[in-house]
Amino acid sequence: MYPEKSIILMSMLLLVLTLSGCLNTEEAARVDLSNRTIDAGDNSDTESIRIAVSAIISPEETLVYYQDMLDYISEKTGVPVKLVQRKTYQEVNDLIRRNSVDAAFVCSLAYVEGYDQFGMELLVVPVMRGETYYYSYIIVPKDSDVNNLKELKGKTFAFSDPLSNSGKLSPEYILAQMGENSETFFRLTFFTYSHDKSIEAVAERMVDGAAVDSLVWDYKDTTDPKFTSRTRIINKSRPYGIPPVVVSKDIDPELKERLKTILLQMHEDEKGKEILNNIMIDRFSEANDSLYDSIREMKKVVKDVKGYSN
Amino acid sequence: MLKDTVIKINNFIGGGLVRKFVVWIVVIIMLLGALTTIFVQISLTSTLSEELHERGMAISRNLAASSTEPLLIEDTVSLNRLIGNIKKTEKDVEYIFITDAKGKVLVHTFNAGFPGELLTAHTETSSSSRLLDTGDGYVIDFKAPILNGRAGFVHIGLDETSLNEKITQTSRIIMMLTFIVGALGVFMAYIAGDYLTRPIRALVKGAEEIGRGNLGYQIETESTDEIHILSKAFNQMSHNLNNSINELRTSEERYKKLVDGISDAVILIDSQKNILSWNSAAQEIFDYSFEEVVGKSINMLYSPFKGIVTDNMGEILDGEGVFIKKNGMLFPGVVSSRPLQEGADVGRVVVIRDITHQKEMKKLEKQLLQSDRLATIGQLAAGVAHEINNPLANISLYAQMLLKKTEDENAKSKLKTIDDEANRAAHIVQGLLEFARRSELKLNPIDINIEIDKVLSILNHQFNDIKVTTLLEPLPLIYADSGQIRQVIIDILTNSIQAITKNGEIMIRTTANHDHIEISISDNGYGIPRENMDKIFDPFFTTKEPGEGTGLGLSICYGIINRHNGTIDVRSEVGIGTTFTIKLPV
Numbered sequence A: 001m002y003p004e005k006s007i008i009l010m011s012m013l014l015l016v017l018t019l020s021g022c023l024n025t026e027e028a029a030r031v032d033l034s035n036r037t038i039d040a041g042d043n044s045d046t047e048s049i050r051i052a053v054s055a056i057i058s059p060e061e062t063l064v065y066y067q068d069m070l071d072y073i074s075e076k077t078g079v080p081v082k083l084v085q086r087k088t089y090q091e092v093n094d095l096i097r098r099n100s101v102d103a104a105f106v107c108s109l110a111y112v113e114g115y116d117q118f119g120m121e122l123l124v125v126p127v128m129r130g131e132t133y134y135y136s137y138i139i140v141p142k143d144s145d146v147n148n149l150k151e152l153k154g155k156t157f158a159f160s161d162p163l164s165n166s167g168k169l170s171p172e173y174i175l176a177q178m179g180e181n182s183e184t185f186f187r188l189t190f191f192t193y194s195h196d197k198s199i200e201a202v203a204e205r206m207v208d209g210a211a212v213d214s215l216v217w218d219y220k221d222t223t224d225p226k227f228t229s230r231t232r233i234i235n236k237s238r239p240y241g242i243p244p245v246v247v248s249k250d251i252d253p254e255l256k257e258r259l260k261t262i263l264l265q266m267h268e269d270e271k272g273k274e275i276l277n278n279i280m281i282d283r284f285s286e287a288n289d290s291l292y293d294s295i296r297e298m299k300k301v302v303k304d305v306k307g308y309s310n
Numbered sequence B: 001m002l003k004d005t006v007i008k009i010n011n012f013i014g015g016g017l018v019r020k021f022v023v024w025i026v027v028i029i030m031l032l033g034a035l036t037t038i039f040v041q042i043s044l045t046s047t048l049s050e051e052l053h054e055r056g057m058a059i060s061r062n063l064a065a066s067s068t069e070p071l072l073i074e075d076t077v078s079l080n081r082l083i084g085n086i087k088k089t090e091k092d093v094e095y096i097f098i099t100d101a102k103g104k105v106l107v108h109t110f111n112a113g114f115p116g117e118l119l120t121a122h123t124e125t126s127s128s129s130r131l132l133d134t135g136d137g138y139v140i141d142f143k144a145p146i147l148n149g150r151a152g153f154v155h156i157g158l159d160e161t162s163l164n165e166k167i168t169q170t171s172r173i174i175m176m177l178t179f180i181v182g183a184l185g186v187f188m189a190y191i192a193g194d195y196l197t198r199p200i201r202a203l204v205k206g207a208e209e210i211g212r213g214n215l216g217y218q219i220e221t222e223s224t225d226e227i228h229i230l231s232k233a234f235n236q237m238s239h240n241l242n243n244s245i246n247e248l249r250t251s252e253e254r255y256k257k258l259v260d261g262i263s264d265a266v267i268l269i270d271s272q273k274n275i276l277s278w279n280s281a282a283q284e285i286f287d288y289s290f291e292e293v294v295g296k297s298i299n300m301l302y303s304p305f306k307g308i309v310t311d312n313m314g315e316i317l318d319g320e321g322v323f324i325k326k327n328g329m330l331f332p333g334v335v336s337s338r339p340l341q342e343g344a345d346v347g348r349v350v351v352i353r354d355i356t357h358q359k360e361m362k363k364l365e366k367q368l369l370q371s372d373r374l375a376t377i378g379q380l381a382a383g384v385a386h387e388i389n390n391p392l393a394n395i396s397l398y399a400q401m402l403l404k405k406t407e408d409e410n411a412k413s414k415l416k417t418i419d420d421e422a423n424r425a426a427h428i429v430q431g432l433l434e435f436a437r438r439s440e441l442k443l444n445p446i447d448i449n450i451e452i453d454k455v456l457s458i459l460n461h462q463f464n465d466i467k468v469t470t471l472l473e474p475l476p477l478i479y480a481d482s483g484q485i486r487q488v489i490i491d492i493l494t495n496s497i498q499a500i501t502k503n504g505e506i507m508i509r510t511t512a513n514h515d516h517i518e519i520s521i522s523d524n525g526y527g528i529p530r531e532n533m534d535k536i537f538d539p540f541f542t543t544k545e546p547g548e549g550t551g552l553g554l555s556i557c558y559g560i561i562n563r564h565n566g567t568i569d570v571r572s573e574v575g576i577g578t579t580f581t582i583k584l585p586v
């Protein structure tokens, strides 16, 4: 019934159909995936100065705040500087102990621990608002009806790090003075492993209260009060020695001196000043280990606080 | 333009309506199918690739967010677990790798070693995607910066193959659907076409019937649509056509009868003067059958010698002409012709009237008139002659008596003249009497040739140097008055002798025909002027000097031949000669 003519017509249609299938727009770059040349995982860089920063604030924030300073140091020394972060203060302390970082920004309690355990050396301390002290704040959500630490009994509470002074030792000390301990006093406790996370947790009402570093809270409240504005301070501790910059006792003395000089003179040149201003540090100054004696006292009082003795 | 194309395609398709219908339906379905496929492919491609894109972006951004911390604290175990989980749970993930800010690969999902080319393939530092051709498929590399790239970058490669497969599969389904619909379309279009074209085919059959001459054919329809209207119109047309044709036929028959009723030949010729048609009278007159003349030139009906068909302009001449019948017989006719259509050279109607009969009648009439006139003159002459005869006889008697009595020579010669003249007058009177006398013919079987010989021997001395030729066929004997026949021959020969001026030649011929004999006498004398032709047979008509001729010779001849039931004709041309032809019945 249908001779060749119709077949020609239909095959022309088919041609149109097939042609319509070949539509592609973006130009592809050729990549050969079979040529496996690189091994991943090895992150060591022996050439560079490695400076660890404890997670007083979250690693992300740390990177933001400290990168400029590390770049500055790199510029001054002429050696690349690598920022090294770890989740816990303990891990950073371990890095210092093994001498796998040259210097570190650590928490005051972590310094006290390190000093006692393996002779961690104080390099410099930042001077903030003219002081070398800081405090532990007990914060609650802004609209919370809790007005003192006592009223947090049976609630949930966030610590920052087991080796944190302001975020752990200080509240434990207050509780100890009250004849309580955190494990029984609170219904539930957490470690957030950084102060900004603790602030965030309170602001978001994930916990009923938290102990945070005054430096962090104040800094956040000044620069980005997004979370701090939703929290209220119900307790301010007595002053503690400010978290210092430390070095391993095995550090090359020459490097130690260079780093010290750079940090101490940082506020003297314009670029260094600006960097310090950004993170609210006036300058770095030399410090004495006695600055941390108050902490050592508290440690003695809080015998039964888990985590910092081991 | 489009119309031309459609016509061309229709011609290309060929065949009947149903086939065209089917092919067009299929073409439309296929076209729609193709369009749908293209449309679906385009929209599917864009939708799916958009979706893939968004998914890739979302995964990479999420991974960037969740890997920030492990990356910063160099927790490669967590990172490996993270990317391992994503690769396991997310579809189409070809690979994942994370680099630090300097582009060093920290973790990746490749089994053994990392392909270095990947690091340089996608260098953008913001959140973006890049299409990669891995050689056996396309991969979209999604890149998300970690902490604006300060911490590093996440790369996720999503395989595009499954997307293309989806598209191809959908297209295939649509194509298959198109084919199924196309096949169904063919089937349904065939049924619908067959159904729809049934009345059209009925119309076609009707048209064919009418074309075959079956006028008045009626189509049966049961539908109520336009086709029905058309069919009704067709039936009406068929009916009207039948009536008209019948009327036309009746009318034509009537006209044919009319034309056939005419006794003249009516001939229809075209512009080339070829015969198209003629009436039955024409057939009768010319004795040709219609088949023998149709398409041939009308010239064949004209006598080849005397027929003048056309003038210089090629127009058929009206007036008298000579025509030829099938058997070769010639006949006189009058032609009148009219153009078939005024102002256009499409042919003419030529009417030819046979006037043989009329011609004969005219001749007869003339002869009757002549006879009457002669009879009257004859009677008059007889009366006058009778009255003159006696005085003439007395004059002669008395002149002879006086001649005997006188001795005077002068008187004697004068008396002699009187006597001679009286005798001459008596002789004329005698001739008159002879002309007038309707005496009984003394008919005897005679041989005209012998009479001619006798006359020639009598006239012998008068011929002088005139050359006389005779061509005498053997003749049957005829009943005639020999004396009077001789008189006729003598009279005619005498006239010839008198008409001859020099180098005289006279030719005498006799021929025998099946019912008559013919005597013709020709001379090369001065001939007879046209205006005298009608008068030469009249008594006393003469062109000769008084005393030379009386003008009775030919009128007496006419009388004699007439009484023998014969005819006498003359043909003459001035300066060339004259021929008298006498026909006598056998």
Ligand SMILES: Nc1ncnc2c1ncn2[C@@H]1O[C@H](COP(=O)(O)OP(=O)(O)OP(=O)(O)O)[C@@H](O)[C@H]1O
Residues within 6 Å of the ligand: B491, B492, B495, B496, B497, B498, B499, B523, B525, B526, B527, B528, B536, B541, B542, B543, B544, B548, B549, B550, B551, B552, B553, B554, B555, B578
């Ligand atoms: N053969 C001829 N050639 C020329 N003219 C002729 C001839 N025959 C007759 N004619 C003319 O016809 C006329 C009549 O002739 P017609 O014989 O009746 O009388 P005619 O010869 O004149 O006299 P007639 O015969 O009585 O002596 C003549 O006068 C002559 O003119």
Ligand SMILES: [Mg+2]
Residues within 6 Å of the ligand: B491, B494, B495, B549, B553, B554
């Ligand atoms: Mg004569």
